Amino acid sequence: QKEVEQDPGPLSVPEGAIVSLNCTYSNSAFQYFMWYRQYSRKGPELLMYTYSSGNKEDGRFTAQVDKSSKYISLFIRDSQPSDSATYLCAMSAILGGSQGNLIFGKGTKLSVKP
Amino acid sequence: DAGVTQSPTHLIKTRGQQVTLRCSPKSGHDTVSWYQQALGQGPQFIFQYYEEEERQRGNFPDRFSGHQFPNYSSELNVNALLLGDSALYLCASSPSGYSYEQYFGPGTRLTVT
Numbered sequence: 001q002k003e004v005e006q007d008p009g010p011l012s013v014p015e016g017a018i019v020s021l022n023c024t025y026s027n028s029a030f031q032y033f034m035w036y037r038q039y040s041r042k043g044p045e046l047l048m049y050t051y052s053s054g055n056k057e058d059g060r061f062t063a064q065v066d067k068s069s070k071y072i073s074l075f076i077r078d079s080q081p082s083d084s085a086t087y088l089c090a091m092s093a094i095l096g097g098s099q100g101n102l103i104f105g106k107g108t109k110l111s112v113k114p
Numbered sequence: 115d116a117g118v119t120q121s122p123t124h125l126i127k128t129r130g131q132q133v134t135l136r137c138s139p140k141s142g143h144d145t146v147s148w149y150q151q152a153l154g155q156g157p158q159f160i161f162q163y164y165e166e167e168e169r170q171r172g173n174f175p176d177r178f179s180g181h182q183f184p185n186y187s188s189e190l191n192v193n194a195l196l197l198g199d200s201a202l203y204l205c206a207s208s209p210s211g212y213s214y215e216q217y218f219g220p221g222t223r224l225t226v227t
Contacts (some may be wrong), residue, residue, distance in 0.1 A: 004156075006156070008154070010132065032214035034214060034216075036218075043118075043218035044157065044204070044223045046215065046216065046218075066196070081213075088157075090156075092213060092214050101213070102147075102159060102213070102215070104156030104157050104158070105156050106154070106155055106156050107155075107156050112167045
């Protein structure tokens with residue numbers, strides 16, 4: 001079992017739809033949870049990060065973490081064609097008092113159709 | 115703010131050769147991490163540098179080595195290239211103690227033939 005599982009999609013939605021992207025993980029030591037957006041042939045762009053459980057909102061994006069279920073989600077409201085990209089979840093644990101390296105999911109490819 | 119920069123953008127090498135990739139971190143960041151991203155996969159952690167020393171290392175062979183300079187810029191070296199080393203190599207920088215807040219560069223696409 002991989003440490004982080006993410007459905008690679010592809011996921012296709014109409015413009016204006018609410019998009020739900022998810023990851024599951026197996027390592028209970030993960031404390032930080034990140035979402036990155038990666039356009040084709042570009043580096044990943046940090047969208048949001050969350051510490052431990054709970055919700056975090058930033059504009060049209062909402063990140064949720066449920067540590068009891070080892071499940072994280074990213075919701076995109078009022079999706080736009082410009083949101084078409086690959087979305088990567090990433091996680092890290094605290095090692096010896098400092099944050100560890102990032103463990104990524106495979107990424108979900110999202111396409112928002114006009 | 116220029117953000118994280120990497121050079122070169124693309125590189126084509128032959129099996130057995132050696133390659134050096136370069137990274138300049140975002141202004142104010144002193145920690146640099148390197149990742150390998152194969153096509154259709156998420157980035158995989160290679161190693162992290164802080165204060166010119168390798169602080170953490172992922173599951174990569176010794177053919178992969180690095181260096182960090184006093185100005186926080188970094189190099190990734192790969193020796194004895196294999197076909198399987200073909201990938202997008204990403205550099206990410208973060209402030210010390212905030213490794214969860216990593217900002218990535220555009221990457222160097224390495225093709226080994």
